[in-house]
Amino acid sequence: SSELTQDPAVSVALGQTVRITCQGDSLRSYYASWYQQKPGQAPVLVIYGKNNRPSGIPDRFSGSSSGNTASLTITGAQAEDEADYYCNSRDSSGNRLFGGGTKLTVL
Amino acid sequence: QVQLQESGPGLVKPSQTLSLTCTVSGGSISSGDYYWSWIRQPPGKGLEWIGYIYYSGSTYYNPSLKSRVTISVDTSKNQFSLKLSSVTAADTAVYYCARDPGGYSYGFFDYWGQGTLVTVSS
Numbered sequence: 703s704s705e706l707t708q709d710p711a712v713s714v715a716l717g718q719t720v721r722i723t724c725q726g727d728s729l730r731s732y733y734a735s736w737y738q739q740k741p742g743q744a745p746v747l748v749i750y751g752k753n754n755r756p757s758g759i760p761d762r763f764s765g766s767s768s769g770n771t772a773s774l775t776i777t778g779a780q781a782e783d784e785a786d787y788y789c790n791s792r793d794s795s796g797n798r799l800f801g802g803g804t805k806l807t808v809l
Numbered sequence: 810q811v812q813l814q815e816s817g818p819g820l821v822k823p824s825q826t827l828s829l830t831c832t833v834s835g836g837s838i839s840s841g842d843y844y845w846s847w848i849r850q851p852p853g854k855g856l857e858w859i860g861y862i863y864y865s866g867s868t869y870y871n872p873s874l875k876s877r878v879t880i881s882v883d884t885s886k887n888q889f890s891l892k893l894s895s896v897t898a899a900d901t902a903v904y905y906c907a908r909d910p911g912g913y914s915y916g917f918f919d920y921w922g923q924g925t926l927v928t929v930s931s
Contacts, residue, residue, distance in 0.1 A: 792915065798909070805857070
């Protein structure tokens with residue numbers, strides 16, 4: 703199956719840790735990447751590959767994977783982390799896939 | 810610093826062809842190190858990958874859009890373009906261009922344009 707599934711919404715208390723998950727068969731073979739999107743803005747890459755952060759992304763963002771599930775963890779969530787988060791990967795044919803997105807609320 | 814910028818009409822009539830161009834600065838499409846993608850996002854909805862092109866002109870399209878999509882490249886202008894034919898209201902979206910580093914284990918996008926809203930309406 704060439705689909706990635708995310709929970710529609712997740713909330714976290716300020717300063718606490720939150721995990722956002724992404725499920726899909728393709729994740730058994732290919733890495734997930736993660737994007738943060740704030741209203742009216744383009745997505746920003748926050749995690750790619752095994753657990754790589756682009757320059758400028760805070761180290762409170764980390765990625766992991768097990769079986770068909772990839773996770774984005776924010777350790778010590780900040781108010782500015784409130785956003786939509788999308789996972790993405792590829793399938794065996796080379797198609798690029800996106801999850802449906804998770805809306806993160808920081809309480 | 811690589812920058813991408815989309816341009817094109819913001820309003821397209823139903824059944825017509827949507828045409829957008831992405832201009833790349835700060836890096837050369839001809840370097841051959843990357844794929845160049847189009848991605849769209851309908852208002853209030855998620856992201857959908859449309860397809861990519863390599864500097865050589867090789868393309869790969871989302872199977873769900875393949876029959877209507879053409880992506881082309883002009884290396885002399887450091888631009889790549891999208892054409893989507895027979896548009897309907899369902900094609901109304903913010904359209905992004907993005908850079909894809911490729912690689913067997915990945916399929917991600919490290920640089921994005923700011924996006925351009927295209928509305929399909931008569």
